[in-house]
Amino acid sequence: xHVRGTVAGEVxxxxxxxxxxxxxxxxxxxxxADDAPNGDAAATRGDGGTATIADGRETxxxxxxxxxxxxxxxxxxxxxLLVTNAKEEEYQGETQYAxxxxxxxxxxxxxxxxxxxxxxxxxxxxxxxxNKLSGVPLNYPVVKGTLVHEVFGDLLRGRDxxxxxxxxxxxxxLQLGLLGETADAVAEDVRENxxxxxxxLQQGRLDEAEDVWRSEQLLxxxxxxxxxxxxxxxxxxxxxxxxxxxxxxxxxxxxKVQAACYAxxxxxxxxxxxxxxxxxxxxxxxxxNEETGDLDPAKEFTMGEGLLKYVVRLRNEIAAKETSxxxxxxxxxxxxxxxxxxxxxxxxxxxxxxxxxxxGQIGQPLPDEELEYFDRFYRAIEEERREVHREYAKLWEQxxxxxADDDRALIDLEFVEKRPLxxxxxxxxxxxxxxxxxxxxxxxxxxxxxxxxxxxxxxLARIERLDDEIVITADEPVEVxxxxxxxxxxxxxRLLVAMHDALLKGNERRKDVLFGRAxxxxxxxxxxxxxxxxxxxxxxxxxxxxxxCALIHGPPGTGKTYTIARAIRAxxxxxxxxxxxxxxxxxxxxxxxxxxxxxxDVIDEDRVVxxxxxSGIRDDMEPxxxxxxxxxxxxxxxxxxxxxxxxxxxxxxxxxMKEQAFDVALVDEAxxxxxxxxxxxxxxxxxxxxxxxxxxxxxxxxxxxxLTESLFERLVDRYPEAGVMLDRQYRMNQRIxxxxxxxxxxxxxxxxxxxxxARNLDDLDGVSRDALPENLRDPVSFVDVEGDRSQYTDxxxxxxxxxxxxxxxxxxxxxxxxxxxxxxxAQVSEISTHVPDDVAVDTVDRFQGSSQEVIIVSFxxxxxxxxxxxxxxxxxxxxxxxxxxxxxxxxxxxxxATDPVYERMLxxxxx
DNA sequence: TCTCTGCGGAGAGGA
Numbered sequence: 001x002h003v004r005g006t007v008a009g010e011v012x013x014x015x016x017x018x019x020x021x022x023x024x025x026x027x028x029x030x031x032x033a034d035d036a037p038n039g040d041a042a043a044t045r046g047d048g049g050t051a052t053i054a055d056g057r058e059t060x061x062x063x064x065x066x067x068x069x070x071x072x073x074x075x076x077x078x079x080x081l082l083v084t085n086a087k088e089e090e091y092q093g094e095t096q097y098a099x100x101x102x103x104x105x106x107x108x109x110x111x112x113x114x115x116x117x118x119x120x121x122x123x124x125x126x127x128x129x130x131n132k133l134s135g136v137p138l139n140y141p142v143v144k145g146t147l148v149h150e151v152f153g154d155l156l157r158g159r160d161x162x163x164x165x166x167x168x169x170x171x172x173x174l175q176l177g178l179l180g181e182t183a184d185a186v187a188e189d190v191r192e193n194x195x196x197x198x199x200x201l202q203q204g205r206l207d208e209a210e211d212v213w214r215s216e217q218l219l220x221x222x223x224x225x226x227x228x229x230x231x232x233x234x235x236x237x238x239x240x241x242x243x244x245x246x247x248x249x250x251x252x253x254x255x256k257v258q259a260a261c262y263a264x265x266x267x268x269x270x271x272x273x274x275x276x277x278x279x280x281x282x283x284x285x286x287x288x289n290e291e292t293g294d295l296d297p298a299k300e301f302t303m304g305e306g307l308l309k310y311v312v313r314l315r316n317e318i319a320a321k322e323t324s325x326x327x328x329x330x331x332x333x334x335x336x337x338x339x340x341x342x343x344x345x346x347x348x349x350x351x352x353x354x355x356x357x358x359x360g361q362i363g364q365p366l367p368d369e370e371l372e373y374f375d376r377f378y379r380a381i382e383e384e385r386r387e388v389h390r391e392y393a394k395l396w397e398q399x400x401x402x403x404a405d406d407d408r409a410l411i412d413l414e415f416v417e418k419r420p421l422x423x424x425x426x427x428x429x430x431x432x433x434x435x436x437x438x439x440x441x442x443x444x445x446x447x448x449x450x451x452x453x454x455x456x457x458x459x460l461a462r463i464e465r466l467d468d469e470i471v472i473t474a475d476e477p478v479e480v481x482x483x484x485x486x487x488x489x490x491x492x493x494r495l496l497v498a499m500h501d502a503l504l505k506g507n508e509r510r511k512d513v514l515f516g517r518a519x520x521x522x523x524x525x526x527x528x529x530x531x532x533x534x535x536x537x538x539x540x541x542x543x544x545x546x547x548x549c550a551l552i553h554g555p556p557g558t559g560k561t562y563t564i565a566r567a568i569r570a571x572x573x574x575x576x577x578x579x580x581x582x583x584x585x586x587x588x589x590x591x592x593x594x595x596x597x598x599x600x601d602v603i604d605e606d607r608v609v610x611x612x613x614x615s616g617i618r619d620d621m622e623p624x625x626x627x628x629x630x631x632x633x634x635x636x637x638x639x640x641x642x643x644x645x646x647x648x649x650x651x652x653x654x655x656x657m658k659e660q661a662f663d664v665a666l667v668d669e670a671x672x673x674x675x676x677x678x679x680x681x682x683x684x685x686x687x688x689x690x691x692x693x694x695x696x697x698x699x700x701x702x703x704x705x706x707l708t709e710s711l712f713e714r715l716v717d718r719y720p721e722a723g724v725m726l727d728r729q730y731r732m733n734q735r736i737x738x739x740x741x742x743x744x745x746x747x748x749x750x751x752x753x754x755x756x757x758a759r760n761l762d763d764l765d766g767v768s769r770d771a772l773p774e775n776l777r778d779p780v781s782f783v784d785v786e787g788d789r790s791q792y793t794d795x796x797x798x799x800x801x802x803x804x805x806x807x808x809x810x811x812x813x814x815x816x817x818x819x820x821x822x823x824x825x826a827q828v829s830e831i832s833t834h835v836p837d838d839v840a841v842d843t844v845d846r847f848q849g850s851s852q853e854v855i856i857v858s859f860x861x862x863x864x865x866x867x868x869x870x871x872x873x874x875x876x877x878x879x880x881x882x883x884x885x886x887x888x889x890x891x892x893x894x895x896x897a898t899d900p901v902y903e904r905m906l907x908x909x910x911x
Numbered sequence: 912t913c914t915c916t917g918c919g920g921a922g923a924g925g926a
Contacts, residue, residue, distance in 0.1 A: 114921065114922085115921080115922085116921065116922055116923090119922090136922090136923080136924090139924080139925085140924095141923080141924045141925055142922085142923045142924055142925085143923075143924095144923085144924085145922080145923040145924050145925095146922075146923045146924095147923090148923085149922075149923065216921095218920075218921085227921090228921070228922085229920075229921050229922075231922090242924085243923080243924070244924070244925080244926095245926095339926075341924090341925055341926080405912085406912075439915080439916095444918095445918085445919090445920055460920055460921095462920095486920065488917085488918060488920070490917080490918045490919085490920085491916090491917055491918060493918095494917090494918080583916070583917075584916060584917080585916085585917080586916090612918095613917095613918075613919080616916095616917080616918085628919085648916090648917065648918085649917085650916085650917045650918055651917085651918080653918090654918080654919080655919095672916095677917095697914080700914070700915050700916070701915095702915090791912095792912080792913080823913075823914075824912095824913065824914080825912095825913085825914080825915095826912090843913095843914065843915090844914075845913095845914050845915065846914090846915085867913065868913055868914080869913045869914060870913095872913095872914085875914075
């Protein structure tokens with residue numbers, strides 16, 4: 001049976017004499033989990049499922065024997081523990097448990113450690129840490145290795161060798177170009193490695209008629225807490241490809257460990273594996289090993305239980321280290337620093353961050369405030385990472401229905417067909433019969449499965465089309481009936497690297513400014529850029545003249561996008577190379593659109609490049625998108641030649657963008673970015689300009705932590721003189737603007753012109769306010785609805801809103817000029833069923849950045865204003881500043897009056 | 912269950 005629970009106290013480790021001699025044991029006080037994660041999980045396990053211990057609350061004792069005491073030493077109270085194949089023992093009337101010869105002990109099993117992490121860790125825990133902290137830079141051996149692996153996968157799927165090489169090299173044109181490689185030379189290099197594999201494969205095919213292969217299988221183990229992607233699986237056993245030479249008789253130890261990880265993963269998927277194969281591509285007859293006579297690129301080895309258990313213990317070390325937040329030192333393993341490629345990096349990082357390491361330290365530690373900063377943000381980012389891990393755990397902890405309710409999965413799809421594609425991949429089609437929604441979008445990477453993403457047949461796939469019929473592409477033909485969001489650590493990885501680069505690679509002057517040690521400086525600029533708006537002109541002047549940074553505070557409707565575009569034009573005219581960035585693709589494209597207008601006669605169109613994925617970029621910006629595939633020289637020239645590059649901050653952290661350098665980085669919607677997120681963009685430039693509004697929505701983070709305040713806000717507070725607030729708005733009727741101006745901008749926000757101040761619905765073609773009921777004729781009105789008292793929806797408000805929409809339509813307002821805003825997604829869908837399709841209904845968060853003629857706000861609160869969503873007043877600011885000509889607030893006045901800010905809002909709305 | 916966008920998935924290798 002499996003025993004699972006929470007460590008409930010101190011672990012006692014000691015040696016005892018047994019009939020077999022001296023043995024180590026650890027006694028772990030454990031509070032068993034109430035139940036198996038869910039009924040399904042327990043029922044599908046071969047051994048009869050997780051133990052449900054009689055009294056689910058009481059603490060019991062689990063004894064871990066011999067080598068498992070190593071994992072026991074890692075345990076801290078509160079950690080989760082899983083022991084498989086445990087035996088039950090009665091001791092002094094109490095039921096206790098102990099490991100058996102078949103047992104595995106898993107620390108924090110829901111923390112899914114990747115196979116790469118384990119492979120790095122076994123070499124040196126420090127290597128694992130450095131890889132996480134500073135990323136793997138763009139270098140040729142790595143890119144070549146990736147190419148050889150891709151071609152290997154292609155060969156397994158039956159693709160022609162030459163065709164595969166050409167196609168794969170072409171796909172990586174941009175990266176190869178940045179490395180200064182030519183397509184022919186790379187193709188030759190890849191061919192040399194791939195030919196050995198092809199020969200070996202053919203030999204195998206002749207020997208074994210039923211050689212069953214599967215390429216690049218994604219595997220997740222809920223028992224061992226490991227995930228990874230096997231290069232290939234042959235007759236149920238892992239095959240691991242290595243680009244390079246190994247003339248020794250045995251595979252390298254870390255390669256064995258890697259293969260053993262896959263063996264464990266395959267075991268959980270019904271395999272029973274004790275053979276692993278390593279393919280060293282450069283081994284050939286020419287390199288015949290004198291001693292062994294070995295010429296085959298393939299080395300087979302037997303994986304004993306000892307190795308598999310060792311791998312789980314390694315994995316436990318990582319899980320425990322990540323849970324505690326400690327930094328590895330390198331003493332944890334037998335690594336020899338003098339042979340390590342990362343020795344210098346290791347010494348520099350430990351020197352600068354004042355960490356203990358086996359390699360020793362180089363250089364002086366960073367100042368205390370920087371060390372404190374690193375520590376704070378490292379913890380915050382790692383907390384975000386744990387949230388991603390929790391997302392993984394939900395793949396097996398939640399039922400399909402719960403996942404679907406969470407919008408994390410599309411379930412009960414009807415499989416339609418599979419069609420082989422030329423490259424050996426597959427196109428799969430399924431019908432979404434229920435027409436259900438999810439957060440999945442076209443272009444997303446998903447787990448496509450036959451209904452069970454973890455234990456069933458599942459593949460990593462890409463969504464090509466998402467209508468009633470769903471089209472996805474994948475390496476293997478899964479009979480897909482379910483799609484799950486695939487949780488990715490990419491964002492957290494990049495945040496960590498961005499912070500590392502800012503502190504360890506950033507120049508000193510920049511850090512002086514970021515840490516409040518030096519005030520930002522500005523050069524004199526004599527030019528006038530904008531002649532009809534002093535603040536906008538001042539903002540451009542500051543942006544252009546900034547020697548360190550400038551901050552532009554742009555409240556709703558104040559022409560922030562235009563100001564950015566004008567500033568960038570001025571920079572381009574001065575011959576500078578500019579990076580334009582923002583958190584979302586939408587914000588980047590909006591800013592780029594305005595910029596293109598400004599740049600029309602200033603530079604050639606092909607000197608403006610948009611970097612990002614095809615699915616993320618708006619269709620009309622597609623002509624500017626930098627295609628990654630192509631001839632290396634051509635691709636790299638296109639990028640290097642660009643004077644303006646636009647990309648999301650996340651893309652700024654990619655390996656390609658990290659190679660780029662700019663004079664200025666301009667970051668829009670900067671108040672929605674975390675500090676490390678902002679760093680990803682500004683790391684690439686000498687100077688930076690942040691544009692945003694910290695009175696609107698803050699960054700979205702999963703965990704409560706230091707990431708919630710933006711760098712923009714912090715710098716605006718620290719250096720008010722480096723900032724300019726745009727104060728004239730071009731959007732709202734004056735009556736609409738009053739509340740937000742007083743409440744959020746000290747009354748400083750005002751209409752840009754008398755026309756703006758006076759705008760109302762009568763200005764619109766075919767609209768007459770007289771046709772509206774009297775209570776809606778004023779630009780701001782309040783409709784009191786008692787509400788249905790449910791928590792995240794309100795059908796009465798929804799019904800009333802449908803009526804209001806009809807009234808405005810009757811008065812001549814176009815449906816497309818009306819927007820409805822609600823705090824909760826549940827209420828958004830409730831309202832959507834009541835109003836016509838062409839009325840935009842969305843959450844506050846998604847309305848930020850846009851505006852409408854008429855806005856109706858549903859507060860969805862009865863009785864009281866409980867819940868975090870109402871506590872953040874910035875959300876009301878966003879909601880109330882979307883309309884141009886009319887705003888209607890719909891809600892329960894009694895509930896709203898319980899909060900002073902909402903009460904003032906009520907007074908204002910009632911006129 | 913409060914809001915939710917990004918990502919070239921993980922792993923690729925150098926002696």
